[in-house]
Amino acid sequence: MAKLKQLIFGARSERLQTLPDPAQMPLWDEQPEDLPLASPVEFKTVVKSPAKGQPKRVVLPEHLPREIVVVPLSAKERACPACGEERPVIGYESSERLDYVPAQLKVVETRCEKSACTKCQGPLDTAPAPAQVSEQGIPLPGCWRMC
Numbered sequence: 001m002a003k004l005k006q007l008i009f010g011a012r013s014e015r016l017q018t019l020p021d022p023a024q025m026p027l028w029d030e031q032p033e034d035l036p037l038a039s040p041v042e043f044k045t046v047v048k049s050p051a052k053g054q055p056k057r058v059v060l061p062e063h064l065p066r067e068i069v070v071v072p073l074s075a076k077e078r079a080c081p082a083c084g085e086e087r088p089v090i091g092y093e094s095s096e097r098l099d100y101v102p103a104q105l106k107v108v109e110t111r112c113e114k115s116a117c118t119k120c121q122g123p124l125d126t127a128p129a130p131a132q133v134s135e136q137g138i139p140l141p142g143c144w145r146m147c
Contacts, residue, residue, distance in 0.1 A: 057138070060096050065106045067099075071127045073113045078125075080117040087115040093126055099140035108140060 070092075078086050092111035099108045112127040133141050 060098060060107050060138070065104075067106055067108045069108060069110045071110060071112045071130065073115055073125060073127045077127070078115055080120060080122045082122040083117065083120045085117065085119060087117045087122075087125075089113050090116050090124075093129075095129070097132075097138045097140050 073089075075086075080087050091114050093114060094109055094111045096107050096109050099106055110129065112129050114124060114126045116122065116124045133139065
């Protein structure tokens with residue numbers, strides 16, 4: 001009974017009770033000479049692709065409803081600074097942004113008028129674009145309410 005109590009409740013040590021078996025090969029010693037050598041590893045040359053430029057913006061889907069907003073030039077901006085005549089509209093600078101209407105998405109394309117004088121080939125003027133929620137971003141204020 002005393003021996004059993006000593007085993008259960010007595011002081012214990014983490015020392016090895018027995019010496020290691022001499023027939024067992026130590027882990028960190030050299031390998032025996034009769035073992036086959038591992039085959040050498042073949043390395044492949046990896047060529048990294050050159051650094052890419054800035055990411056391209058994807059085109060907004062064609063199936064979304066579109067709304068075109070035209071930003072006109074003022075009468076003062078349409079007048080040719082060289083000869084004073086009214087310049088016709090020759091084109092638009094357009095940008096597409098995504099807007100959120102509750103339960104519906106639509107694309108709002110903003111077109112800023114550009115005009116140039118056809119008589120004297122004077123300077124080209126473009127209507128200023130309206131202010132945006134985020135610089136160079138495509139969401140309109142309705143998309144921010146979605147978040």
